[in-house]
Amino acid sequence: MLELRAIKKSFGRIEVLHGVDLTVQPGEVHALLGENGAGKSTLMKILCGLIKPSEGEVLIDGEIRHFSDYNEAIDAGVGVVFQEFSLVPYLNAVENMFLARELNNGLGFMKRSAMRKRATEIMKQLGISIPLNVPIRNLSVAEQQFVEIAKALALEARILVLDEPTATLTPAEVEHLFHVMRSLRSQGVAIIFISHHLEEIFEICDRITILRDGEYVASCAVSDVDQAKLVEMMVGRRIENSFPPKPVIAADASKVIEVEEVQLAKGGPVSSFALREGEILGFAGLVGSGRTETVLAMLGAYSAVRCKLRMNGVEIRFADPSEALQAGIGLLPESRKEQGLITSFPILQNISLNNYGKYLLGHFFINRARELDDTRKAMQQVRVKAPSPHARVDTLSGGNQQKVVIARWINHSMKVLIFDEPTRGIDVGAKAEIYQLMRDFTTKGYSIIMISSELPEVIGMSDRVCVFRSGGIVATVEGDAITSEQIMTHATTGRTHHVA
Numbered sequence: 001m002l003e004l005r006a007i008k009k010s011f012g013r014i015e016v017l018h019g020v021d022l023t024v025q026p027g028e029v030h031a032l033l034g035e036n037g038a039g040k041s042t043l044m045k046i047l048c049g050l051i052k053p054s055e056g057e058v059l060i061d062g063e064i065r066h067f068s069d070y071n072e073a074i075d076a077g078v079g080v081v082f083q084e085f086s087l088v089p090y091l092n093a094v095e096n097m098f099l100a101r102e103l104n105n106g107l108g109f110m111k112r113s114a115m116r117k118r119a120t121e122i123m124k125q126l127g128i129s130i131p132l133n134v135p136i137r138n139l140s141v142a143e144q145q146f147v148e149i150a151k152a153l154a155l156e157a158r159i160l161v162l163d164e165p166t167a168t169l170t171p172a173e174v175e176h177l178f179h180v181m182r183s184l185r186s187q188g189v190a191i192i193f194i195s196h197h198l199e200e201i202f203e204i205c206d207r208i209t210i211l212r213d214g215e216y217v218a219s220c221a222v223s224d225v226d227q228a229k230l231v232e233m234m235v236g237r238r239i240e241n242s243f244p245p246k247p248v249i250a251a252d253a254s255k256v257i258e259v260e261e262v263q264l265a266k267g268g269p270v271s272s273f274a275l276r277e278g279e280i281l282g283f284a285g286l287v288g289s290g291r292t293e294t295v296l297a298m299l300g301a302y303s304a305v306r307c308k309l310r311m312n313g314v315e316i317r318f319a320d321p322s323e324a325l326q327a328g329i330g331l332l333p334e335s336r337k338e339q340g341l342i343t344s345f346p347i348l349q350n351i352s353l354n355n356y357g358k359y360l361l362g363h364f365f366i367n368r369a370r371e372l373d374d375t376r377k378a379m380q381q382v383r384v385k386a387p388s389p390h391a392r393v394d395t396l397s398g399g400n401q402q403k404v405v406i407a408r409w410i411n412h413s414m415k416v417l418i419f420d421e422p423t424r425g426i427d428v429g430a431k432a433e434i435y436q437l438m439r440d441f442t443t444k445g446y447s448i449i450m451i452s453s454e455l456p457e458v459i460g461m462s463d464r465v466c467v468f469r470s471g472g473i474v475a476t477v478e479g480d481a482i483t484s485e486q487i488m489t490h491a492t493t494g495r496t497h498h499v500a
Contacts, residue, residue, distance in 0.1 A: 399430025
């Protein structure tokens with residue numbers, strides 16, 4: 001159904017795709033794998049007409065196609081569900097599904113009932129039930145994901161690209177997505193599936209194509225490889241163990257932060273925890289269990305009913321995150337692109353954000369030489385791969401964008417770092433680097449709170465784990481008790497203490 005032949009793409013004098021091939025059959029789920037920056041997104045943008053190849057050919061049903069824009073690709077049966085949704089938040093599902101391609105009568109008026117009927121048919125075909133009349137912004141992330149897929153099917157897509165579709169879904173929602181994908185596969189739809197979760201590849205995909213540094217590496221059946229071989233082909237080396245060894249944290253290690261009472265909602269559970277010097281404290285639990293809200297309450301960014309906090313033995317309450325910043329606490333938010341970075345700015349300015357005071361010359365000028373020197377040192381310390389400090393952040397891979405946020409807090413001399421989903425959307429090679437950086441920081445005396453939905457990450461990185469359920473901490477486990485069975489038992493059946 002689809003063939004990409006010897007695709008090359010250059011931006012200026014830099015070639016980012018070096019003759020890539022991809023073949024996808026009708027009715028198959030085809031995984032496109034590679035580290036961040038391997039060229040996957042560029043290849044998919046060429047497929048859907050957003051950018052043009054420097055060389056090579058796109059063939060659909062054996063016919064060479066030249067797309068000047070996305071609309072022409074849609075007309076040829078190509079639909080893409082990007083990692084960042086392209087839905088209009090103030091329109092409802094039906095309006096989004098037919099946006100710019102409304103069904104009109106002979107007088108040019110929209111046939112709303114016909115569009116709603118077609119939308120209902122597609123939702124039934126997908127086996128999902130979503131309210132069609134409410135604004136998209138009122139739907140869950142999973143529901144928005146399915147609206148994106150329904151939108152592609154409303155445009156009669158026969159080739160469907162899913163870019164990191166499971167990144168923000170719960171396990172139950174992922175399973176339903178896979179059910180939908182299997183249904184589409186049985187109807188002859190060709191699906192290109194991009195994911196950094198290798199276990200998903202073995203569950204849902206038929207074949208795999210691997211890219212590395214813009215080069216085609218291999219194509220093979222899923223049944224012909226194992227996870228270790230896939231990683232080796234993706235990164236060009238074996239990664240024996242993604243998680244660095246855990247140090248022994250002294251029982252009498254000083255407590256950097258003590259949260260004695262935090263209550264997120266009236267009548268909800270009251271929780272307490274402590275963060276020790278040099279440790280990684282994991283926050284685990286299902287989505288919506290209160291992990292992120294507890295941290296934001298601690299920083300003064302979430303209006304909790306109560307939050308009693310001590311830092312280095314001194315009682316303190318932060319009115320807003322700027323006070324927490326001054327106290328030496330840095331947050332790497334869950335959505336680095338929306339909350340952690342200004343992606344259209346260069347690395348230099350992103351690392352200096354919130355910290356220009358130390359570069360002031362008098363009242364009006366910035367010491368640019370010192371700023372540049374500090375930026376280079378921070379980039380080197382966290383191993384940011386970029387042409388220069390002046391490179392725009394949106395030209396970097398996801399792993400390097402995450403490192404830029406880390407570099408900012410290193411430049412601020414933070415002593416407590418909070419990582420919220422630290423490796424979401426990051427490939428296996430970059431994950432190993434982030435994990436090693438986190439351990440390097442703790443050996444230097446930093447303390448880390450890590451919020452993660454990935455159990456292997458929680459188990460492999462945490463010295464202790466606070467398990468959340470229904471807005472509060474139901475258990476704290478450590479040592480040999482840090483197991484998937486223990487964590488999930490507490491997260492799904494744990495009891496919380498409610499107060500009036």
